[in-house]
Amino acid sequence: MSIVAGVISEAWTSDLLLIKKEIAQHLSRNPTDIRHEYFDNHLYFCRVAIDCHRESSWAENHLRFSMVLGHTLMSSSLTQDVNTLLQQSLSNFPQLLAKAQGTYCVLDYNKQRRALTIFADSLAIRPLYYMKYKGSVIFSSCLRLFNELSVTLTTNLAGATEYAVIGYSLGNKTHYNEVYSIQPGEKLTLTSTSLVKERYFRWSDMPFNCIDDSEGTLQLDHAFKQAVDLAIGNDLHAISTLSGGLDSRVIVAELLKRGIKLECMNFSYQRSQDEVYAEVFAQCHDFPLHIVNVSDTQEQTVEQRLGHYWRSTQYPFYLQVERPRLVWSGNGGSVCIGMVFCDDQILAACASGDPFAVAKAYLKHQHAYIPKRMVKQGAKLQQQLELNIVECLCQYSHLPLDKAFQLFLWENDQHQHIAPALEDMDKFRLDFHLPFYSKAMLEVMFALPVSSAVKHQLYMKWLNQSYSEALLTPWQTYPGHLPCPLKNNLLPPLSQWQLASNVRNKLDLLKIGVSTLFDAKGEFYNRHYLGANCILTALGLHRGESTLNVVKRMNQVLKSPH
Known part of the structure; x- marks a missing residue:
């Protein structure tokens, strides 16, 4: 994996030459990283190779260069794939990429035509951002870079509030x-x-x-094993995440079947289901599990925590792993295969045929409400959020509404699911095997009726048929989904996601709220309501933590108006 950025322009003014310099300076926050630069007076292209795959992701000849962010997984070899792309005409890329099972962003530059062509994978899991600037186009795999450039940026309030309440910006918006x-x-x-x-x-x-x-369970099993085949290559050792749920567990079960020597990492609240169920599963199958207790599972992603803790100085097994900066991850399993975020109310709304009803049901399910009195124009922004969801659903108006909602989750929630971790690749230098985003697995899930997949129904049929060993010990389930049938005397029925709001550091949220009162970003809020919320929450007269958490998340992406 690499991180990249650049500019394509017909005329290189002093403004663009300054931006070129800023890209090289800020693309990586590690000053010792080598910047590989290409410049032909039309395209400036800068890349920093993180080298998690321990293969070249770049190929070049006198006519073109091609590179891959992530891994196309047309074959097990990233180097073979990028050279295959370079040898083919650009017109053949869609046909070649139709067979790709990985998560990727492919970039190809024709030196004669002076044209840079970029292909996203089927869910655009590997992000690429761009903006027009004075007749040029600036692009980067890192959104954070734009804030370091000498360009004018203004807050997209719709994008910022979407991020604050549902966790991502819809469509092609950023903040x-x-x-x-x-x-x-x-x-x-x-x-x-x-x-x-x-x-x-x-x-x-x-x-x-x-x-x-x-047929679905058979095809899903074949697709999953194919995805693991392509990703594992010749590795004999692996590192994986392991939670208390099923997604990482089925990956671990498949790797153990193959005789892979494995160690796992778990980041969780102490004595939560996430910790205890992972620990019991590891003991049952006799492999090492390293548990790191955290006070707030929402503060960083598991992938970001892995980058911090998974080091050769801390874990002797690190030196045995052929590609130690490639970690197996269950991302995508719950939404794409288990169909979480799709409850009975959402299904009923889909059956009604009314996309507005679906949008309302989804926002209710997510508790996704903008504090109307605290955020300026909050009511208008809430209405706009609903309309934006409807607009996304109407892109698929030829599909049944439940299928449209399935794609809405795939192409919005999942599209940006690991983007926060990839933003910090220069810091943590980590990449991920993501078999649940395999195109073949997604094809199966789209070919199945939604009624077969919701509530982990097909997921559990698949595991009972192919991975019964994964079901020998208790696992976490989602509210309203198929329950775990195993008798459980390990813990009270309190799950990791239920704990999140209870253990959030109230004092930190109050500090954020109070500091916002005196910050330029306070212009986006009705300060008197924000101040009252802070005072009443501090005195224990009001439970304003959820509202303050929206302020915290909005502040992360707001651009100061001054």
Whole structure:
């Protein structure tokens, strides 16, 4: 994996030359990282190779260069894949990438045509951001970079509030008005005079509701094993996350079946289901589990924590792992295979055929409400959030509404699911095997009726059929989903996500609220309501932590108005 950024322009003014310098300076926050630079008076391209795969992701000849962020997984070899792309005509890329099972962003530059073409994977899991600037286009795999450049950025309030209450910005929005995100299956063509966007792949064009559960479980199992085959390559040792749930557990079960020597990491509240269920599973299957207790599981992603803790100085096993900066992760399993975030109320709204009802039901399920009195124009922004969800759903108007909602989650929630961890790749120098985002697995789930998949129904049929060893000890379940049938005397029925709000550091939230009163970002809030919330919460007369948490999340992405 690499991190990249650049500018394509017809005329290199002093402004652009300054931005070129700033890109090289700020792309990585590690000053010792080597900046590999290409400049031909049309394209400036800067990359920092993190080298998690221990293979080259770059190929070049006198006519073109190609590179891959992530791994296409057309084969097990990243170097083979990038050279295959370089040897092919650009017109053949969609056909080649149709077979790719990885998460990737492919960049190809034609030196004669002066054209940079960028292909996102089917969910755009590997982000790429871009903005137009004075006739040029600036692009980067890191959103944080734009704030370091000498360009004017303004807050996209819709994007910022979406991020604050549902965890991500919808569509191609970011929290800047000027910066956009590449979309699932999108192809961008950048020249010194134009930016052309088109979709070379759409999930909404794929077959749906065309297989039954029996065929679905067989195809899903084959697709999962194929994804692991491609990712594991020749590795004999591996590091994986392990939670109290099923997604990481099924990955571990498959790796153990293959005789892979394995160690796992768990980050959780002390004596939570997440910790205890992972520990019992590891004991049952006799492999080492390293538990790191944390006070707030929401403060950092598991991937970010891994980057901090998983070091050769702390774990002797590190030196045995062939690719120690590649970690197996269960991201995507719960949403794409188990269909969380799709409860009975949302299904009923889908059956009604009313996308507004679906949007309302989803926001209710997520408790996604903008504090209307505290945030300026809060009521208007809440209404806009609902309309934006409806707009996303209406992109798939030819599909049944439950299928449209399935794609809404894939192409929005999942599209940005690991972006926070990838933003910090220069710090943590970690990349991930993500088998649940395999295109073949997603094809199976889209081909199945939603009614077969919701509440982990098909997921559990698959595990009972193919991974019964994963079900020997208790596991975490989602509210309203199929329960764990095992008798459990280990813990009271309190799950990790239920604990999150109870253990959040109230004092830290109050500090954020009070400091916002005197900060330029306070302009976005009605300060008298914010102040009253802080006082009443501090005195224990009001439970304002959830509201203050929205302020905290908004502050992370707001651009000061001064």
